[in-house]
Amino acid sequence: MSDFDPGDVRLPGGHFIGGSPVAGGQSDIEVNRPSDGLLLGAVPDGDADLVDRAVQNAHQALQDSGWDRRPPRERARILRRWADLIDEHSLTLGRLEAVSSTRPIHDCIRHEVPFTAEAIRFFAECADKYSGDLLPTRGGSLGLLAPEPYGVVGAITPWNFPLSMASWKCGPALAAGNAVVLKPSELTPFSTLYLAELAIQAGLPAGVLNIVNGYGASTGSALVRHPLVRKVSFTGSTATGAVVMSEAAHHGMKPATLELGGKSPQLVFEDAGDIREVAGRIAKGFTSNAGQACVAGTRLIVQRRIAAALVEAVAEEVAELRPGLTWQAATRYAPLINGRQADKVHEAVQASIAAGARALTGGGFFEGTGGGFFYRPTILTEIDANTPAVRDEIFGPVLTVQVFDDEDEGIALAGHPVYGLAAGVHTQDLGRALRATRALAAGTVWVNRYGRTHDFIVPTGGFNGSGVGKDLGRQAFEANLRHKSVLIDFD
16 A cells, blocks of 8 residues: 555546446535545536436336346345445545545555455345245134335435445445435445446446435435435434434435434553553544544543543543545544535634633644644543533534443443443443443444444434434344235135
8 A cells, every 4th residue: 555646536426326426516515535635527507307317217117127126145246246346346436535535545545445345245245135924814814914115215325435325325225125315424425436337347236226416404304305216324413313313204204224324432450460551542532534424432431540641641642643645554643524524623622621621632723734634633531511512413523521439320421411322431340341331322322443344234313313223243234134024825
């Protein structure tokens, strides 16, 4: 892996409908590079007519290709070929991801692209591993519960992990026999367009996967509301998720899988083990992708006896981080996606300081980075539950610190009135870990680690304001099937 020139990257253009790029839309959306703020390229802003064209095409492609009726193993073979092509084109995909997103090329090649390919392989193997049920009914009859695909699934992905989020949406929906119309974020559209090109090369019937570019409030809304879209899958903010859920309910009563915001705690007990090792987990949990992850562990809740030593160790860990351009192989610390997000992060930090918090580290931007949006890892102490940085999802590299004395107090502090996406528990006491895991209102709890692995069997999804339903795992595949009850009299 080496540095590359962003000017040498070929950008896919247009939308992707019926197996090929197409133009269309009222205007173009400019896409800027987060590393330096310069213009990268543009994609067309798809309007309602363009969305209708993509959905109608997907609906017709299902009928013409019989994708939903093909033997499950055949669908699986095509998806596995797609995954193989993703691996073969990892350099192209990685560069497209790195140049337009916040993901450094090192992370794209080592993590993002392999994760995407493996996720699709996992769901490919689900295709013939799930069946209906034979139901106990009265004598002289046969009861069946038959699973079947919804038809056209509308998917909307965020800008923070464009490739892997696309695999979360497309993998289970396609393996279950659905067609997909996907709207990527207007900030990071290019790697997803190339991903769709590879799907066609793998043998996916043209039109079974269509990509429509545009803004969420217009293009995304038109996709959710379209009458031929029978199911919706969305990853993004809690506020937008509420709009998606409402529109899905008012335009067809279609089910929606929603993976939304988080304000996840890292609960550290005094018996957590080696302070340096724990500090590394905590630091990575809130600085990976510069904190631009819904599961970011941004609330450190630590037992008093080790609090000072742990916070000092975390501060030393993040002091080593240096910003760099995403197309440089040595870069490990990401920029914020754009100026708007940078302003949001800084305003939240300053509001917290004005409310009485103290910035132990950070509190502002790195200097000398050109036009990029690089925010210093920030640790805030002397805070309470009403501090903005504790209460609100910031989506940046900001860690708050709260101290507790006993187990019950720590678990209580770990709760949040709105969010319940993820949590970390750090302790060597198995009983304590299990008690905390049971008590925490979070869709995912990691013990003595923080962050996902390639164990795709483990689903992800939040409680409360952090979402409805699951991505990954068998649950994500099952969520792309509806069930038909059949009762047959034979006497």
